[in-house]
Amino acid sequence: MCVSVTFIAIVDGAITTVALPSIARHFQLTTAALDGVVVVYPVCLAMTIPASAWLAERFGAKRVLLTALTVFLGASLLCGAAGDLTELVAFRAAQGLSAGVLFPASAAMLFATFDSTDQVRISRYMIIPQQIAPAAAPILGGLLVDHLSWRWVFYVNLPVGLPAVLFGVLFLARHDGHRPGRFDLIGLLLSAAALGSLMFGICEGPNRGWSSAAVLTALVLGAVLLAAAVAFELRTADALLKLRLFTDRLFRDTNLINLVGLVPILGAMYLGPLFLQQAQGRSALDSGTSTFPEAFGVLLTVQLVGRIYARVGPRVIVGCGLAAVSGVLLLFATCDEHTGLWTFRVYMFLLGIAMGGVFMPTTVASLASVARRDLAQASTLNTVVRQTGGALAPAVVTTVLVLGTPAAAVADPPVTSYQHAYLALAAIAAVTSAFAFTVPDGPARIAASGGTARSSRPAGLRREPEKAA
Structure with a gap:
């Protein structure tokens, strides 16, 4: 389901x-x-x-x-x-x-x-x-x-x-x-208006220009409303968004990794088709078949990660995964108009292998120390963070492409602009990797090995869970 x-x-x-x-x-x-x-x-x-x-x-x-x-x-x-x-x-x-x-x-x-x-x-x-x-x-x-x-x-x-x-x-x-x-009606109105305004500004910034009146208004208004929403929710007993969950370091750090770490990962997924179709003049079909190998790499790594998660812990897995993402993005930065499709496909497969060490461990670890009664709230906050990171990724890529391109060639950036974008994404991944190695993952390892249990696990399916999964 x-x-x-x-x-x-x-x-x-x-x-x-x-x-x-x-x-x-x-x-x-x-x-x-x-x-x-x-x-x-x-x-x-x-x-x-x-x-x-x-x-x-x-x-x-x-x-x-x-x-x-x-x-x-x-x-x-x-x-x-x-x-x-x-x-x-x-x-x-x-x-x-x-x-x-x-x-x-x-x-x-x-x-x-x-x-x-x-x-x-x-x-x-x-x-x-x-x-x-x-x-x-x-x-x-x-x-x-x-x-x-x-x-x-x-x-x-x-x-x-x-x-x-x-x-x-x-x-x-x-x-x-x-x-x-x-x-919490006031909390809903403040948070919905803040997130909606910020999402509009982030999505439209690369298209309309970050200095355009509509984008600036949306970003400033969103930031003001977000600050008001945070202040209000922290003082409300029945807060719609339980922001106090961020006082738990493991939950806070894993969400920060999700927010920043998604930018290089999803940014690379967004940049790949643009590079193939605009810089190299490939067809949409060539683009789709060349970016698809990433999925196979992820699925391969996740099987290994699932087996070693409890023994190794998410800190090492996520840190190494993001470091590998940074390394693969440096390989992408060497691509030019003469790079073959199979070379690009191999790089995408390697990117998927690296990405497989990031998504699953951060998601599981983020909820390891959250009480069962707060799971719905924690999942909501996780979704807010992931959606924000997903919106930031194309915005960062497009902004770097525009900054490195002469005004007359913005519609058709040169190959060097794409290379600079890959380098920028590699730098973000490297910084996030360094931060990931500082995450205290003891509670996540204990929980994954069955050392702790949340209270009263309700049945989610009428059939046995493993068969219904």
């Missing part, structure tokens, strides 16, 4: 970009005019994340998860049937609003169902959609647009999502809600 939810949400966020030229032709618009179709999704997603933990606690994780997935699928159907740009943007907003609840609700249910020892094993399954989805989205999107129509990049969610809803109704046990306290 959680694998399907994660796969659908990630693919939907990535596949739409492929269809933009076809959508523009259909509505007789320029591709630039469709910017709202792309930006509205992460903005709305960020706005509903803060409320997800309260909803899961109040109404039960199963009910919230299935309701959000049903709304998401309905919005996907409406996106595919949209008659004009206004309808498409509105229905994309509905997709984003429901996706903001999907991510943390599914994660909270997963980690509440399995204890710390099983979480390492389960995370090896969860890494599959997280890596396959962004790699497969461009290829799948291209095939759907070329052989069917742009509408199918939205309709494709239904064949995967509807069986997941049916499975959830039949096999997911009830997670009864309880009274989590009064609903």
